[in-house]
Amino acid sequence: MNKMEIIEMLAPLGYNCRSGLSRTGFRGITVHNTSNWNKGANAIAHANLLRGSWKSNYTSWHYVIDDTRAVRCIPENEVAWCAGDGRGDGNMKTINIEICDNSDGNILQATENAAELCAQILQRYGVSNASAYLYQHNHWTGKDCPYDIRRGNPCDWNTFVNKVQQKLNGGTSSSGADQIIRVGSKVKFNGVFKINEVIKPNDKYPNGAVGSYATCYGAPCDANDYIPCGPLATCNADGSNPNYNGVLRVGGYWTCDKIFNVVATDLPTKYLKNGVATLEADGVRFRCDCGPLYEVSNN
Ligand SMILES: [Zn+2]
Incomplete structure (x- = not known):
């Protein structure tokens, strides 16, 4: 098709x-x-x-x-x-x-x-x-x-x-994955992501969180599909002018240079060909499609 x-x-x-x-x-x-x-x-x-x-x-x-x-x-x-x-x-x-x-x-x-x-x-x-x-x-x-x-x-x-x-x-049947992220890896986000949703601080996300369609292949559909605001920087659409103290707003963009630990993974499927990683930041666990992630050295 x-x-x-x-x-x-x-x-x-x-x-x-x-x-x-x-x-x-x-x-x-x-x-x-x-x-x-x-x-x-x-x-x-x-x-x-x-x-x-x-x-x-x-x-x-x-x-x-x-x-x-x-x-x-x-x-x-x-x-x-x-x-x-x-x-x-x-x-x-x-x-x-x-x-x-x-x-x-x-x-x-x-x-x-x-x-x-x-x-x-x-x-x-x-x-x-x-x-x-x-x-x-x-x-x-x-x-x-x-x-x-x-x-x-x-x-x-x-x-x-x-x-x-x-x-x-x-x-x-076949994943065709670009890469497989493993438990125990350290990863960074690769790119600039549009902010499609912002959620207010709650029990799970004490500092609030953002939802980006690019990090979950569709609208966040689970409470764990949001990324804590803490490690994220606001930026322009081209990634310029990152500001780790900026206010994350719907329609804006974020980038992130910080390193996350992979604490769990879901295997790739046809539609999530890179699999899904569960990451941890600020003591909060959240899920992200592996596509926008890349592994960094464990050293
Ligand atoms: Zn109808």
């Missing part, structure tokens, strides 16, 4: 489309078709609706996907109003994906991309049995959605679930 890109065009906070409520658990993914057959009604067009004429509606989705790309409109750890079940589990505990069926798009490829995105998400949540974590919108409210898949366009539901399962199964 073509390589699908995932981009982010978040819906604006402070409007009905984006409550800012935290998702209250993870029961899986709810799959929809947009049932918007207008020409040009692709993923970016739908993302723009949430930033424009639809922003005051109680309607939104985490991802909208077409034959070229997936667009993240609501962070995975927030609630999107998509399943139609109010404060039920469809809205509160699943990630909602809209597959575009615009008449000038390729629905075969869009649906294939959706299966790929589902597999990536389930993989991140440690799911191995796709069928237990995939829901039609119809499951929650009886709505005739996903409209196309329910009519076998381009495939029926069982075929879609099997596609996701096959992609999940392929997940552990």
Whole structure:
């Protein structure tokens, strides 16, 4: 398949489309078709609706996907109003994906991309049995959605679930990792990272923490996916002007020259090809994809 890109065009906070409520658990993914057959009604067009004429509606989705790309409109750890079940589990505990069926798009490829995105998400949540974590919108409210898949366009539901399962199964066959980080290694962060979320000091992170999509391949989905603020420096997008006393803000950037101990690792998978390292700083343990890390000498 073509390589699908995932981009982010978040819906604006402070409007009905984006409550800012935290998702209250993870029961899986709810799959929809947009049932918007207008020409040009692709993923970016739908993302723009949430930033424009639809922003005051109680309607939104985490991802909208077409034959070229997936667009993240609501962070995975927030609630999107998509399943139609109010404060039920469809809205509160699943990630909602809209597959575009615009008449000038390729629905075969869009649906294939959706299966790929589902597999990536389930993989991140440690799911191995796709069928237990995939829901039609119809499951929650009886709505005739996903409209196309329910009519076998381009495939029926069982075929879609099997596609996701096959992609999940392929997940552990070969890692293709750039490097494997081992327990006991000392590592540094390699690069400059955008700050997508900031969390206030709490019991786990006494100095607060930042969430960066680049360090966890998607929105932080677990309390351990945040990086303590203590060791981080604010900087410009190109890494210049690092300031270890700077205030870390959403939309800004951080870099870090400090050395961390690797205290645990998760093995690479197809979707996290470099594996995940558990690091420790300021007595706080947190998880990070190994991709942005490099080993430094133990001496
Ligand atoms: Zn739907």
